[in-house]
Amino acid sequence: MDLSYSDEQKQIKEGVERFVREQYAFDTRRKIAGSEKGWLPENWAKFAELGWLGMSFSEADGGFGGGAIETMIAMEAFGSGLVLEPYLPTVVMGGGLLAAGGSAAQKEALLAPMIAGEKQFAVAYVEKQARFNLADVAVVAKKDGAGYAISGHKGVVYNAASADTIFVTARTSGGQRDEKGITVFAVDAKSAGITRRDYPTQDALRASELTFDNVKVGADSVVGKVDDGHALFEGVIDRSIVALCAEAVGCMDAINKATLEYIKTRKQFGVPIGKFQVLQHRMVDCFTNAQEARSMTLMAALKIDDADATVRKKAASGAKVQIGKSGKFCGQSAVQMHGGMGVTDELSVSHYFKRLTMIETLFGNQQHHLSRYANLSVAA
Amino acid sequence: MDLALSAEDRAFADEVRAFARANLSPATIAKTRSGRHYDRDDHLAWQRALGKRGWHVYTWPKKYGGPGWSVTQRFLFENVLAEEGAPRILPFGPKMVGPVIYTFGNEEQKRRFLPDIVTSNILWCQGYSEPGSGSDLASLRTRAVRDGDHYVVNGQKTWTSAAHWADWIFCLVRTDTDAKPQEGISFLLIDMKSPGITVKPIIMLDGAHHVNDVFFDNVRVPAVNLIGKEGEGWTYAKFLLANERLGIAEVAASKRGVQGLRDIARAELADDGGKLIDDMGFREKIADLDLQLSALEMSELRALSTMQLGGAPGPEVSILKIRGSEIQQRIAELACEAVGNYAMPYQPELLFRDSNESPIGPAHAVPAAARYLNMRKTSIYGGTNEIQKNVISKMVLGL
Amino acid sequence: MDLAFTKEDIAFRDEVRDFVAKNLPKDIADKVAGGKHLERDDYMRWQQALGRQGWLVYTWPKKHGGPGWTITQRYIFENTCAEMNAPSIIPFGSKMVGPVIYTFGNDEQKQRFLPDIRESSVWWCQGYSEPGSGSDLASLRTKAVREGDHYIVNGSKTWNTMGHWADWIFCLVRTNPEAKQQEGISFLLIDMKTPGITVKPIIMADGGHEVNEVFFDNVRVPAENLVGKEGEGWTYAKFLLANERLGIAAIPQSKRGVEGLKQMAKSERDGAGKTLIDDASFREKIADLEIQVTALEYTELRALSAMAAGGAPGPEVSFLKIRGSEIQQRITELAVEAVGYYAMPYQPALLWHGANEEPIGPDYAHLAAPRYFNVRKTSIYGGSNEIQKNVISKMVLGL
Numbered sequence A: 001m002d003l004s005y006s007d008e009q010k011q012i013k014e015g016v017e018r019f020v021r022e023q024y025a026f027d028t029r030r031k032i033a034g035s036e037k038g039w040l041p042e043n044w045a046k047f048a049e050l051g052w053l054g055m056s057f058s059e060a061d062g063g064f065g066g067g068a069i070e071t072m073i074a075m076e077a078f079g080s081g082l083v084l085e086p087y088l089p090t091v092v093m094g095g096g097l098l099a100a101g102g103s104a105a106q107k108e109a110l111l112a113p114m115i116a117g118e119k120q121f122a123v124a125y126v127e128k129q130a131r132f133n134l135a136d137v138a139v140v141a142k143k144d145g146a147g148y149a150i151s152g153h154k155g156v157v158y159n160a161a162s163a164d165t166i167f168v169t170a171r172t173s174g175g176q177r178d179e180k181g182i183t184v185f186a187v188d189a190k191s192a193g194i195t196r197r198d199y200p201t202q203d204a205l206r207a208s209e210l211t212f213d214n215v216k217v218g219a220d221s222v223v224g225k226v227d228d229g230h231a232l233f234e235g236v237i238d239r240s241i242v243a244l245c246a247e248a249v250g251c252m253d254a255i256n257k258a259t260l261e262y263i264k265t266r267k268q269f270g271v272p273i274g275k276f277q278v279l280q281h282r283m284v285d286c287f288t289n290a291q292e293a294r295s296m297t298l299m300a301a302l303k304i305d306d307a308d309a310t311v312r313k314k315a316a317s318g319a320k321v322q323i324g325k326s327g328k329f330c331g332q333s334a335v336q337m338h339g340g341m342g343v344t345d346e347l348s349v350s351h352y353f354k355r356l357t358m359i360e361t362l363f364g365n366q367q368h369h370l371s372r373y374a375n376l377s378v379a380a
Numbered sequence B: 001m002d003l004a005l006s007a008e009d010r011a012f013a014d015e016v017r018a019f020a021r022a023n024l025s026p027a028t029i030a031k032t033r034s035g036r037h038y039d040r041d042d043h044l045a046w047q048r049a050l051g052k053r054g055w056h057v058y059t060w061p062k063k064y065g066g067p068g069w070s071v072t073q074r075f076l077f078e079n080v081l082a083e084e085g086a087p088r089i090l091p092f093g094p095k096m097v098g099p100v101i102y103t104f105g106n107e108e109q110k111r112r113f114l115p116d117i118v119t120s121n122i123l124w125c126q127g128y129s130e131p132g133s134g135s136d137l138a139s140l141r142t143r144a145v146r147d148g149d150h151y152v153v154n155g156q157k158t159w160t161s162a163a164h165w166a167d168w169i170f171c172l173v174r175t176d177t178d179a180k181p182q183e184g185i186s187f188l189l190i191d192m193k194s195p196g197i198t199v200k201p202i203i204m205l206d207g208a209h210h211v212n213d214v215f216f217d218n219v220r221v222p223a224v225n226l227i228g229k230e231g232e233g234w235t236y237a238k239f240l241l242a243n244e245r246l247g248i249a250e251v252a253a254s255k256r257g258v259q260g261l262r263d264i265a266r267a268e269l270a271d272d273g274g275k276l277i278d279d280m281g282f283r284e285k286i287a288d289l290d291l292q293l294s295a296l297e298m299s300e301l302r303a304l305s306t307m308q309l310g311g312a313p314g315p316e317v318s319i320l321k322i323r324g325s326e327i328q329q330r331i332a333e334l335a336c337e338a339v340g341n342y343a344m345p346y347q348p349e350l351l352f353r354d355s356n357e358s359p360i361g362p363a364h365a366v367p368a369a370a371r372y373l374n375m376r377k378t379s380i381y382g383g384t385n386e387i388q389k390n391v392i393s394k395m396v397l398g399l
Numbered sequence C: 001m002d003l004a005f006t007k008e009d010i011a012f013r014d015e016v017r018d019f020v021a022k023n024l025p026k027d028i029a030d031k032v033a034g035g036k037h038l039e040r041d042d043y044m045r046w047q048q049a050l051g052r053q054g055w056l057v058y059t060w061p062k063k064h065g066g067p068g069w070t071i072t073q074r075y076i077f078e079n080t081c082a083e084m085n086a087p088s089i090i091p092f093g094s095k096m097v098g099p100v101i102y103t104f105g106n107d108e109q110k111q112r113f114l115p116d117i118r119e120s121s122v123w124w125c126q127g128y129s130e131p132g133s134g135s136d137l138a139s140l141r142t143k144a145v146r147e148g149d150h151y152i153v154n155g156s157k158t159w160n161t162m163g164h165w166a167d168w169i170f171c172l173v174r175t176n177p178e179a180k181q182q183e184g185i186s187f188l189l190i191d192m193k194t195p196g197i198t199v200k201p202i203i204m205a206d207g208g209h210e211v212n213e214v215f216f217d218n219v220r221v222p223a224e225n226l227v228g229k230e231g232e233g234w235t236y237a238k239f240l241l242a243n244e245r246l247g248i249a250a251i252p253q254s255k256r257g258v259e260g261l262k263q264m265a266k267s268e269r270d271g272a273g274k275t276l277i278d279d280a281s282f283r284e285k286i287a288d289l290e291i292q293v294t295a296l297e298y299t300e301l302r303a304l305s306a307m308a309a310g311g312a313p314g315p316e317v318s319f320l321k322i323r324g325s326e327i328q329q330r331i332t333e334l335a336v337e338a339v340g341y342y343a344m345p346y347q348p349a350l351l352w353h354g355a356n357e358e359p360i361g362p363d364y365a366h367l368a369a370p371r372y373f374n375v376r377k378t379s380i381y382g383g384s385n386e387i388q389k390n391v392i393s394k395m396v397l398g399l
């Protein structure tokens, strides 16, 4: 057992932290959020150049042989600066699908250029009726000659407007909520029949509603096996959860740091408000929550590639519950301890709070994952 | 002891309901139901309708133009209006400055200011907080220096709700810098059109514009606008606070909020494809909230009943503010949870402007996250919850 | 970074398992598994078995007769013992006074006291708290006055855990009433059989006797029993505290507790014809608890790993105590909830005296409420959770 970073990992950590420190001052971030794409191509090129887009993939897949820990390191730093570049949808989700289920040809055509910084991905899986149930898939892919024709609606697809390839879960057989019968497709974002409605999200990212109207794809666009896409997809979402948790840990550390600084400097009644014991204890609770979040994220990163799917699922859901709880506590407390300043758009706290709030929902909220964990661990 | 309503009470409730239905615009009701923001006209149109009927200042005694209602009637009035989807009455005129004027103002001031509050002809805002003086309000530094029959005001107020809509502002200003902090404060009424006043928006975390910075640069205020005595402003401010404390719990609005939450849970689907309202976990969360709200309502009724009998509500009503704000926050939090993934899209056009844009998810999802974020304010304004606890600890528990 | 155990670690785990299987008497394991009350003799039998193996003082370095284990080995040892229902090791000798003696004592004291601690042939207790000095320990007033080669001790200590079973007590006493509070304190070892010592039971809320008052009436203590220097006792006490902080979280025991809850929930009915484990909301409560335990465990592992890499655990590990105690409390709280009505019958004979009385409800139920009441202590002793938060606030956050 060894929980310390290797030298390479320490270097990566320093690198991403430096990037955030130097390139992601809060005002810069505000400008980037308001830019056309909502993220900066120069930054993305830098990610590619520094190897961050490939570091978590095996060497066989054209990566540098890292894994969940490397992803965790990067995402944590990104969280601390509320980085807007679409690392999660492109590298962790899209890249993750290709690494776990892609054919050699798909890896060559899609994963390699992604690692080189030339392609971006989005993953379309949310459906309006499905809530957080990944198996509730109503979008259909009908056999169409040698390929398929995809029809239906997908919601809240992050990075769809910038993506070159959109991964879509679609039903190729079975009933609407069956795990069997779901297939993952890699669809060219410019395919005829895709209509997009783009919008910003609460936390200044970009997402879209996508309508697929008889979108024709070849048989070679199937990622993994036909009808057996659910397990592949669920596995990738579990890995994405760990990455998201790491982002949340970065957010929590940053929001706690800002709050601590604030209560040390803001004076009322002639003293820094950090002298009041209620605030001290609340700050301690924030610190504790962030520590627990960090511990659970680390645990999940270490277990996410376990051969036993139950271990993996419990790890991801357990971490997600913790992150939901801790993120809410730190976010709400930070706002409260900032007083009126906390509810303004002006300071960074409210922006971290918004990201933490959305993170709680993304990939299933606390309730969803608590119930999933309970079914796996307690009922078993 | 009796919780039942008399026939007169029921008739009264019907009368209020009929009035609301006849006078509330459908557009305003729609905003209430969906949790979207009102604009100035929504408030004004409704408050003026109430004003015509003599109900805008429903807590006032008859003598000053109020209806002189019993505590039960007030309670019914608030509840019926909330149920019907009426906007909250902006409190600055009728609940804040009005009672200060009729209690501490001179006859001339009463004649000059009260009628416009009764009719909601002019809108007021509250200029207490300053950048350096939030919880520690008595440290405020906005100066008013007497110059002939004027005061010359310099300084800055902040967090001023509705200042960008308001015609007048009531301010706490420092008239004596040598006295003890509480003793050098005076209560001044200032016309927002006076030269030297600048209002700058503060944008909230959900993108909303409710609050403002208000700057005073050599603003000349006629000395006749001073309420009561110079240096006694703190006393009036405290009186106002006590007056404000009741009702800040927003019980009636929260009841509507819980109802709205149930509606959302009926429309949303759970993971298994069933209705969210049939999901045990979620249902129990609503039930828990409902129980908290019932406890709060009973506490408020107990306080009201004491008042009915002539007693004054004690500082223990601070708990109403604390629990009331927490409940408002919890409602918003659960609504955000209920809408799932569709909490994420941000549609400011729909939230703040009367746009025709179609909602991205279900219509009820549009304001969910924004409200959740925005409602964090309720444990901060009107005296933060920490400060309320300090008050209870000192005044009620003697700690 | 790696969670996996090395081959050596696995061999070590097997060795520990084998040892426990052979040496832990079945009657003791059964009591621990059932959460029952243990007698002095139960602890002694187990601790002496560990002592014979050289494992009782498993955190000690080799130099002082400990096994000199790595952090990973300690972790494996603690978890294996807990999984196999070994009793917790009573910390007063092996984790508290022992390290103080080998760090600050003289050679004569080391020779005299350490072997008995390693073998568990004497029972120690801790005499810190006094009626007027709990959280504010430095205000303690038990006096020790030098008279020739003796100290004469007068005063009273309270909350002495298992003082009625103890052979020796280590005490903080005031040797200099003139010095600043912390500076007048000394660390004294006292034989409980010395004339002038009286032990009086304090009965806890569950009816159990585990703590005592200890009165000192002109007790003559040989001066050679002073550890280190006169007036430096506070330093040793703080050292002891830092030593104590890790491990106080009782994580292996809580893991066992969560398993116990699952078992209980599998046999309790849920009122709808199924078992409680089928009740989603109860199941989720256990799940939530298990996640808390996991978070705590990985936090401890992170701290241990930092220590293994040469770092010292900072004061931030105080929060292990806070969360660890809250988790212990939550386990007992859920047990009470699980057993429903059968939390009510009170069976002291069964609880305390191992009587042959039939349990009134299910076997595990009679323990539920007493344990819940009893375990409220965990957020009070070892420095109350409020005090721990003060420590973190000051030492870690710099507030």
Ligand SMILES: Cc1cc2nc3c(=O)[nH]c(=O)nc-3n(C[C@H](O)[C@H](O)[C@H](O)COP(=O)(O)OP(=O)(O)OC[C@H]3O[C@@H](n4cnc5c(N)ncnc54)[C@H](O)[C@@H]3O)c2cc1C
Pocket: A266, A268, A269, A273, A276, A278, A279, A336, A337, A338, A339, A340, A341, A343, B125, B126, B127, B128, B129, B131, B133, B134, B135, B136, B158, B159, B160, B161, B162, B211, B377, B380, B381, B382, B383, B384, B385, B386, B387, B390
């Ligand atoms: C949306 C909104 C609308 C508002 N509208 C108005 C308005 O119309 N007019 C107006 O005058 N003001 C208004 N306010 C201001 C409001 O009254 C202040 O925000 C409030 O008094 C808190 O002051 P502050 O923001 O400076 O926080 P601070 O006083 O700086 O407090 C920061 C934190 O420290 C805590 N704290 C401070 N002192 C203590 C203590 N002694 N013990 C324990 N904790 C303490 C607080 O509880 C809070 O958590 C509004 C505020 C908001 C957010």
Ligand SMILES: Cc1cc2nc3c(=O)[nH]c(=O)nc-3n(C[C@H](O)[C@H](O)[C@H](O)COP(=O)(O)OP(=O)(O)OC[C@H]3O[C@@H](n4cnc5c(N)ncnc54)[C@H](O)[C@@H]3O)c2cc1C
Pocket: C125, C126, C127, C128, C129, C131, C133, C134, C135, C136, C158, C159, C160, C161, C162, C211, C377, C380, C381, C382, C383, C384, C385, C386, C387, C390
């Ligand atoms: C079961 C049990 C076993 C024990 N065993 C031993 C033992 O073997 N040997 C021994 O020496 N002692 C023992 N103790 C004593 C224990 O260490 C004390 O109970 C503890 O230090 C708290 O002191 P107190 O009980 O006097 O509470 P107090 O100090 O009176 O505290 C009362 C309350 O005030 C709070 N409080 C006090 N100061 C502050 C502050 N500055 N800020 C915020 N809150 C504060 C506390 O957190 C607590 O909630 C035991 C106690 C128990 C309950």
